[in-house]
Amino acid sequence: MSAIQIYDTTLRDGTQGEGVAFSVEDKIKITRRLDRMGFHYVEGGWPGSNPKDLEFFRQIRNERFRQAKVAAFGSTRKAGRPADQDANLLAILESGVCTATIFGKSWDFHVYRALGTTLEENLAMVADSVAFLKSRGLEVLFDAEHFFDGYRANPQYAMAVLRAAQDAGADMVVLCDTNGGTLPTELKEIVTYVREALEVPLGIHAHNDGGLAAANSILAVEAGCIQVQGTINGYGERCGNVDLCTVIPNLVFKKRLACIPEENLVYLTDLSRYVSELANKSPESRQPFVGTSAFAHKGGIHVNALLKDRQTYEHIPPESVGNKRRVLVSELSGLSNLVYKYRELNLGPERDSAEYRRILNELKDLEHQGFQFEGAEGSFELLMRKAYNGYQKPFRLETMRILTELRDEGHVYSEAIIKLRVNDEIVHTAAEGNGPVNALDAALRKALEEFYPVIRNMRLHDYKVRVLNEKEGTGAVVRVLIETGDGRKSWGTVGVSSNIIEASWQALADSFAYGILKLKENGAPDAQAP
Incomplete structure (x- = not known):
């Protein structure tokens, strides 16, 4: 099997997700990171749709990448319009890219209802658009939108659309599960048939409406697709696109396929959180491989086994994807949890079980409270x-007073007055805030910054x-x-x-x-x- 190409569409399809937006500078930064990771394609946007994407393509021309090809996205020509006069196709040419990804309808229902044209004209739209871009020297990937729905409804027509793109010179045909409703067994069967019927290389573009995008993408690779299209963190419309942070480790570590270089996957967790930060989205703790809970262990029996061999409850080493193991302590904990945390914190020589039991009972009592x-x-x-090393906090509260006033026009005013002991010195200060906790935070900073300037960060x-x-x-x-x-x-x-x-x-x-x-x-x- 050929090496599996990874095609990232976070900057275009990902931004169709609710609450996800990137500035031009954000998009350039993400493209650089994806290139350093070893991604093969980065879809920068749709240059014919908005000024932001036009500006991205203008600026990205000045960048030099190690491997990643920047692709521009667009649609096939409009019905009844020559390809060389279609504004979207011309915008792709003007963007300066060497790779174009265009989508076209492969479901007869969409041809009739969404485009309002004939099946024959839709085939011509696909062929003309691909041929036009190829004649201008571009690499052309054709995304067959709603392919699996179209195949179920009218397999002969869906295949005719793919052949129209192939015969016009498309470098790759990408099968899109646009509504995300195809079951894995059905998808693999269809991809297998298409692989045998066509000569052009195949890709897969899966959405996650059924929670199956990762499984569908992996099975599509098994059936012969050599490219996976998706987004970082699974961002995308509705339930999102396939999460490349899930698919890539499975392809590399489980399928042992050439893909993103294995040594680069130690930066995968950082990449996931970097994109989350730029998208202003909280990272999903339960996200496979890169989430903070992906290698978190809570049950005492689990941790006891983990101390003997990490393979008992971890399917890969967390470090291989740049993540880390976490052992949680709660009312479900056993002595093994505490022993693990004691060693992890490097608190000194091993204690006997009675000492561990004492602090464990204290923890469980606190959780009960x-x-x-x-x-x-x-x-x-x-x-x-504090329990094992005699730790004392670097400051101690002597007194605290909170004043809250409701003033004209509904404005709330809070003031915190605190007296602390720091290194046997009494510090007495006050600060204002838009609420009592904000005022407390400000007062505590004011009192401690003289002693610990680094808390300004x-x-x-x-x-x-x-x-x-x-x-x-x-x-x-x-x-x-x-x-x-x-x-x-x-x-x-x-x-x-x-x-x-x-x-x-x-x-x-x-x-x-x-x-x-x-x-x-x-x-x-x-x-x-x-």
Whole structure:
């Protein structure tokens, strides 16, 4: 079997997903990253559809890539219009690319209902468009839109569309499961038939409406497709396109196929999160291979086996895709979870089981009270260090006062007044905010920056409140989860109380203490108190 080409359409098909948008500069940055990873094609957009894509293609001409071919997307000519006068096809030529991907209808229902033309004219539109672009020296990929639906409805016509593209000189025909409703067994059977009936190379373009895009893409490769089209993180319209972060590791590690260089896959998790950041989307924790939960272990029996051999509960080493193993601690934990975390944190010589049991019981009691350490590994590590290493926080609260006023026009004003002890020195300060937690955050920064200047890099990323016993009404216990980051990594902390301010303070204080601890461990020059 030939090497499998990876064709990325994050910048075009991916942006059709709800809430996904990239600037021109974002698109150029992503193209560079995909090229460094070893992607074969990057579809930059549809130059005939909007000014942003036109500007992207204008700027990308100045870039030099190691491997990736930048492709421009478009449709076949319009009905009744010569190809050399079609604005979309001319825009592809003017974009300056060497590769064009054009789509055409392969479902007779769409020809009648969407295009409002005849089956014969649609075949001519496909053939004329491919031939026109080929005559101008371009590599041409033909995306047969709705192919599998079209094949089920009228297999003779769907195949005639593919042959029209092939006979006009298309370099590849891509079979599109545009509505994402084809079952894997049916898809493989159809691809197998098409592979035997045509001479032109085949690609697969799967959508995920049935949750089957990854399976369909892999089976299409088994049946003879040599190109997989998809997006990073599965971004795309409706339920999205096939997630290349899932397909690529399966092709490389499970199928042992030549694809993206195996040594480059250690950057796959970074790539996934990089694209998420530029798309302003939160990474999906349960995403296969690259999600934070992909190699997270919680059950005590699982962790016990994992300590003996990682293959007991991991299908590949997490490091092979740039991810990492995480062992979670909760009410489901056994001693093995605690032992693993103790070793991971490098807290010193091994302890006997009685000591581990003592802290495990304490953790389970805290979880019974409402604490949750799965999303608060910062608070968990501080607790472990306090239990086993005599750790003390770099500051201690003496007093705290919160003032909140509702002023004219509904504006809320909050002020936090805090007194801290830092290195036996009392610091008394106040700060304002648009709410009590924001004011507390500002006051804590103001008090500590003189001692730990590096906390200026720390930012609160997320703040969540959950009511744990709703029936108690305003007297209910709440859990506050805070996520903080310093531009390089992020960490979670937790607080629990019937008073939301107290719970917020617990989580906020832990977030600063943990950040200072990590900066000290990493040897940051301004992490130490003077």
